[in-house]
Amino acid sequence: MDEWEELAWRVPETLMLVSCEMEATRLIEVAHSNLQVRGTLFRRIHLGMPAAIAMNLFGDPAAEGVIPTEILEEARREISQSGARHGKTRHVFARYVVAHLGVQQDDPAYRSWEVHHQDAIRFTDKALEKVSEAASHAEAAKDAVDIAETLLSQPQPPLQLWAEWTSAAEKLVDQAALEATLALDEVLRARQSVALEFFDAVAILRRGRAPPAAVDKWWQEIERTLPGAFLLVATGGLKALRLIRDAHGKLQERVAMLRVNLRQETPAAAVPVEGNSAYQLDPEGICPTVALEDARREISQSTVLHAKTRHVLARYVAHLGAQQDDPAYRSWDVHHQEAVDHISKALKRVIDTVSNAEAGKVALVIMGSVAYGCPLWDVWASEAEKFTAVAALEATMATNEMRCAQEAVAQELSDAWTILLSRRRN
Incomplete structure (x- = not known):
C-alpha cells in the first residue's frame, strides 16, 4: 500500500471527528x-427593578462568570479549527x-461527495460570520451599558437619555442572541453535511483495495469502546440527577422560609435577603444555583458524548454493511431520540430553574x-x-426528565450491545 492510499483512508476518520465535534455547539x-x-x-x-441593581447584574449575571463575547470567541476558534x-x-x-482509482469527476458518487463538501464549507463560513456578528452585537451592548452607567452616576441623571441607551x-x-441562534443552526448543518461526506468517501474508497490494517484496528477499537461510552453518558446523568x-x-x-417569615409580617431586618446565609446557603455552604450550574455542566458534557456515540455507532453499522431498517438498529435509534428529547428538556428546565x-x-x-410595610415591599416579597x-x-420537572433520559439511555445501551454481538456472530 502506497503513501497516498494510506492517507486517503485517513479521510473518513478525519470527517468522522469533524462531524462528531460538539464543543462549538455547546459554547x-x-x-x-x-x-x-x-x-x-x-x-x-421596565417592570420596576431599580436601575442601579440591573446595571450591576448586567456586568456578569452568569453563574460561570464568563462574558458572552469570550465564549463566542472560543466557539469561533473551535469552528475555525x-x-x-x-x-x-x-x-x-x-x-x-482521481489519480489512483481512476474515478471521474462526473461520477455520481464523486459529485455527491463534492456537493456535500462544498455545503459543509458554506455552512461553516456562515457559522463563523454569525458568531462574529453575535460577538459584535454583544460587545456593542456592553458599550451601551457602560454609557448608561456613567449617565446614572451623575448627580442629576438625564433619565430620558439613560432610557434611550x-x-x-x-x-x-x-440581536446578539438571534445571531447566536443562527450560528448554531449553521454549525449543525455543517456537521450534517460532513456526516454525509463521510459516507460518500467510504463508498468511493471501497472501490479500491481493502482498508489498511490500521483502519480495521480503528474500527475494532470503536467496537470495544462504544459500550463504555454509553455507560459514561449514564454516569454523567446520574450525577446531574x-x-x-x-x-x-x-x-x-427557601419557599417554606419565605412563606413563614413573609406572611407573618416579619420586620424587614429579619427578612432573609442577599448576604443572609440562612437564605443563600445549605449546611455545607453551597447555594442551589451553584449545584444547578454543576448539573448543567454535567448534562452538557453528557450530551456531547451522547451525540458522539450516535455518529460513531451509525458509521460503524454502515461500515459493516448493515441496513438502517434492521430491527435492532431501529430500536436503538428510537431510544436514542427519546434520550435526546428528555435530556434537552431537562437542560432547559435546569436553566429555567436557575433563572427563577x-x-x-x-x-x-x-x-x-424599600421601606418595610409599604406597598412595594409587599409586592417584592410576593x-x-x-x-x-x-x-x-422547574427543578422537579428537570428531575423527571432526567429519570426518563436515564431509562432511555439504558435501553439504548442494550440495543447497541445487541447490534455489536450480532455483528460478531456474523
Missing part, C-alpha cells in the same frame, strides 16, 4: 443562554480517487431596599416567594 448554547439573561434584566427594569481539518481532506481525497442595549443583546435533587431540596426550604431562583434572590434584594416556588417546580 454557542452557553453564550445564547447568557445573552438571554442579559435581555431579561433590561425587561425587568474544525474547518481547517475538514479543508485538508479535500486535497488528499480528490488526488487519490438602555433601550439600545436591550435591542443589541436581543443528584445535583438537581439537592438543589430542589434547598429551594423547597436568581429572580427570587433579586426580588429579595429590591425588597430590602415576587420573591413566587419566583422561588416556580424554581422548585
Whole structure:
C-alpha cells in the first residue's frame, strides 16, 4: 500500500471527528443562554427593578462568570479549527480517487461527495460570520451599558437619555442572541453535511483495495469502546440527577422560609435577603444555583458524548454493511431520540430553574431596599416567594426528565450491545 492510499483512508476518520465535534455547539448554547439573561434584566427594569441593581447584574449575571463575547470567541476558534481539518481532506481525497482509482469527476458518487463538501464549507463560513456578528452585537451592548452607567452616576441623571441607551442595549443583546441562534443552526448543518461526506468517501474508497490494517484496528477499537461510552453518558446523568435533587431540596426550604417569615409580617431586618446565609446557603455552604450550574455542566458534557456515540455507532453499522431498517438498529435509534428529547428538556428546565431562583434572590434584594410595610415591599416579597416556588417546580420537572433520559439511555445501551454481538456472530 502506497503513501497516498494510506492517507486517503485517513479521510473518513478525519470527517468522522469533524462531524462528531460538539464543543462549538455547546459554547454557542452557553453564550445564547447568557445573552438571554442579559435581555431579561433590561425587561425587568421596565417592570420596576431599580436601575442601579440591573446595571450591576448586567456586568456578569452568569453563574460561570464568563462574558458572552469570550465564549463566542472560543466557539469561533473551535469552528475555525474544525474547518481547517475538514479543508485538508479535500486535497488528499480528490488526488487519490482521481489519480489512483481512476474515478471521474462526473461520477455520481464523486459529485455527491463534492456537493456535500462544498455545503459543509458554506455552512461553516456562515457559522463563523454569525458568531462574529453575535460577538459584535454583544460587545456593542456592553458599550451601551457602560454609557448608561456613567449617565446614572451623575448627580442629576438625564433619565430620558439613560432610557434611550438602555433601550439600545436591550435591542443589541436581543440581536446578539438571534445571531447566536443562527450560528448554531449553521454549525449543525455543517456537521450534517460532513456526516454525509463521510459516507460518500467510504463508498468511493471501497472501490479500491481493502482498508489498511490500521483502519480495521480503528474500527475494532470503536467496537470495544462504544459500550463504555454509553455507560459514561449514564454516569454523567446520574450525577446531574443528584445535583438537581439537592438543589430542589434547598429551594423547597427557601419557599417554606419565605412563606413563614413573609406572611407573618416579619420586620424587614429579619427578612432573609442577599448576604443572609440562612437564605443563600445549605449546611455545607453551597447555594442551589451553584449545584444547578454543576448539573448543567454535567448534562452538557453528557450530551456531547451522547451525540458522539450516535455518529460513531451509525458509521460503524454502515461500515459493516448493515441496513438502517434492521430491527435492532431501529430500536436503538428510537431510544436514542427519546434520550435526546428528555435530556434537552431537562437542560432547559435546569436553566429555567436557575433563572427563577436568581429572580427570587433579586426580588429579595429590591425588597430590602424599600421601606418595610409599604406597598412595594409587599409586592417584592410576593415576587420573591413566587419566583422561588416556580424554581422548585422547574427543578422537579428537570428531575423527571432526567429519570426518563436515564431509562432511555439504558435501553439504548442494550440495543447497541445487541447490534455489536450480532455483528460478531456474523
